[in-house]
Amino acid sequence: MEKARYIVGIDLGTTNTVVAWTDAEKDDASRINVFKIPQLTEAGVLDTRDALPSFLYLKEKSEIESPSFALPWCQDEAAAVGEFARNRGAEVPGKLISSAKSWLCNAAVDREGAILPWEVTGSGEKISPVEASSRILSHIRDAWNHEMALDDPELVLEKQHIYLTVPASFDAVARELTVTAAKQAGFNDIILIEEPQAAFYSWLDQSGESWRDSVEKGDLVLVCDVGGGTSDFSLIEVKENDEGALDLERVAVGDHLLVGGDNIDLALSYFLAHQLKEKKKKLDAWQMRGLVHSCRNAKENLFSDQGVEKYPVTILGRGSGLIKGTIKASLDLKDVEQVVLDGFFPRCALTDEPMAATAMGMKEFGLSYEADPGITRHLARFVSSHRDDAGNVKLPTVVVFNGGVMKSTLMRRRVLDVLSAWKEGVGQGSIREVDAIDFDLSVARGAAYYGQASQGDGVRIRAGLGQSYYMAIEASMPAVPGIPMPTRALCIAPFGMEEGTQAESRDRLFNLVVGETVTFDILTSSTRKEDGVGEVIDNWEDMDIREMSTIETHLEGEDQALIPVTFEVKVTEIGTLEFWACSRDDDKKWRLELNVRPKD
Structure with missing residues (x-):
């Protein structure tokens, strides 16, 4: 690999994409920075964000030609990417592409065929999951080159060391297609790294040399990553090498589970819509889409550890009297706790299995969402499959949380309570959580740290194929x-x-x-x-x-x-x-x- 100025980690997420980097030529080369990504936040407004929402909006012809939808590096882009794309696409769902990453691992479709937006029939532009992923990466490339390499062509992103994250559960085909998408975006020299490993690397980076004080030989570390669209679990074992130093080895990987924060937002919107229906206020499909977005904001504020007990939710009316027809409601913390904790993080036994899908004669074709939203039941199946040589379940002793959903203290505490109950049931002692600083940005930061470690500056996890x-x-x-x-x-x-x-x-x-x-x-x-x-x-x-x-x-x-x-x-x-x-x-x-x- 040729020498490059920057080591760049890209978390190509289901709902958000994050970029982190470190400068190999600076004295503080070990410092990892988050790249603030320029993007349209609304028509005519360009701003920077820590994350780029992984949404594409396929523009109308008039929007392609309008300067209000142009970017500094491209005046006639056919698709918008990011915050504006997510918000505008909620209003025009027939032109919105989301969850492209999840489509990459759907073996039931032609992932290189023009199939997205999925539910749209008839005429209109469609692109493949690979192309959608490539366009997100292309936005990252152009934004970086505009901000970081405008005066020096040697600093363009295509010439840097790129470490691109994928779910640990991605199979060989999904990984190959991710590489294809990256090559289409101009990245011919990339390395893939698993997301749970990247989250753990971020913790290593934040801890410095003190990480060895937080874990010890024999520890089994569970990386519990619950993001916007998916949940991923991995187990990392702490071992001792021949020199007596601690080594890390990834020993188990869970399935790719399509359940996460998006499911929670949808559940809260249905909960609130049911309350409104009892008050004779029935919402149509357009209002429900807006309600999902409002419930996302409410969830994040109620679970923000800021002591918020109630959060207002506003739903626009339809027709000419939008303001007059506005519906006002609110979500209470206690109701959200009941919906989220009992529905998505229920207390369960180690022997519990996720509920199977109902045997309907015909089902809608699409992404393979989990039939059971109970994340803790999926976790029970995962950890109970990891056994020692005698066939006994070997439960984790340490937990590293990651993903936007796990920012909530309430949700982390519930998972810890469930894990503790399992350990008490089999007499395996206690479980402890290691501190994480940022649940949204850690995967990209960890990918950049892995890049440093690959060049001899840091600790590496021994891994290999997860299947x-x-x-x-x-x-x-x-x-x-x-x-x-x-x-x-x-x-x-x-x-x-x-x-x-x-x-x-x-x-x-x-x-x-x-x-x-x-x-x-x-x-x-x-x-x-x-x-x-x-x-x-x-x-x-x-x-x-x-x-x-x-x-x-x-x-x-x-x-x-x-x-x-x-x-x-x-x-x-x-x-x-x-x-x-x-x-x-x-x-x-x-x-x-x-x-x-x-x-x-």
């Missing part, structure tokens, strides 16, 4: 009438395989079909950590191995030929996965590209 990867292979056995040929799961990349390493399987041969279009089903497991490269698992459907995606490709070769092959796999330095089938008889190799089609 084991498998390929479904057809079993070699006699055909039976009426019975489909069974498949087995071939482990192609084990849990924990580290970036920059590769492995190969030479002990067993497989037949590769070339010369025609074929499909490869890729499978994953976040709990099977002992499977090795080349291991074959029978009855995988019952072994906590699930389908991830299907690769459809045409491999060059003689028509419909069967080639005896072994295989090798590499986890690249940037955090993506490469798989190669290697001919037994010559030096020919076939790479399976992760350009996947939707899973049938």
Whole structure:
């Protein structure tokens, strides 16, 4: 990697994007700064914010041509990004794109196809989740270059060291697509880092050398990250190396859960709408969208630890008499506590499972939101899956909180109470929280710290793949009438395989079909950590191995030929996965590209 002036961490979030940086040429190079991002906050108003809301608004033709919607670096941008986009899009939802990051990991759709805005039918511009993510990153690039590199082309963002965060639960395809989006934005030299790790790195940065006084050998640290759109959990174990110093290793990663602050805002809006309905004040869809935004502000103020007991909520009327038809209401802290704590952070047992979705005959197609909003029940399933060699549940001893939702003392205290009850139930002692300074900005700051650590200035967490990867292979056995040929799961990349390493399987041969279009089903497991490269698992459907995606490709070769092959796999330095089938008889190799089609 060539020398660069800045190390930049980018938290490409579901609801907000944050950028942090450090200057490698200054005496205080260890100081990490947050880049204040220029953006439209309303028509004709340019301002800077610590975060860029991850929303795109597809402008009308008149808006593209209007100077009120122009940016200093671009006068005719087709889409607005940021605060104005979020607010304007709430008024014109058919032109609003949100949660692009969550669409990147939705294997049921063509993530490189023009599908967003999702619920809009008929004519009108649409773009892909990859393109939407790229446009957010392009806004970051242009804003940085305007503010930081206007007089020096060597300081443009494309020439700096970029560390881009992804959820720990992102699979190999979602990571590859994130890299594709970054390359489309002009970033050809990036490194991926998992968000919970970045949050922990931020704590390391804030703590300095004193972090070793806060944790000790044998501690199991839970990173509980509940943001605007998602919840992510990771476990980091504190170990001792051969020199007697403390080491950190990420040992478990949870599923990608689409439940977070946005769900809470929606729940509060329905709660308030129900109260208004009882007073004969029924809201239409347009007013409900405005109410969700107002409830977000109310939630943040009521949970701000400033002693606010009640917060006013105003809902605009419809038609010419907007002011006359305005509805005034309020949210009380005690009601919000009941809705949020009991609905999203309920007290539950360690053995509790998230509620399953109801068996409806037909469901709306879209993002795979969690059927159960109870975040603590999802947490119970995650921590109960982490066991010691004797099969006993190994509960965390330390918690690091992250994400905008966890800014609330009430919510953190509830999670700690639930964890403490679990530990008391199995006799594993107490649990403690380590202090975090900023729950909104820590992931970007931690990514910048990781960049420093990668260059030898800081502590690193040993991690690697957060899932084991498998390929479904057809079993070699006699055909039976009426019975489909069974498949087995071939482990192609084990849990924990580290970036920059590769492995190969030479002990067993497989037949590769070339010369025609074929499909490869890729499978994953976040709990099977002992499977090795080349291991074959029978009855995988019952072994906590699930389908991830299907690769459809045409491999060059003689028509419909069967080639005896072994295989090798590499986890690249940037955090993506490469798989190669290697001919037994010559030096020919076939790479399976992760350009996947939707899973049938």
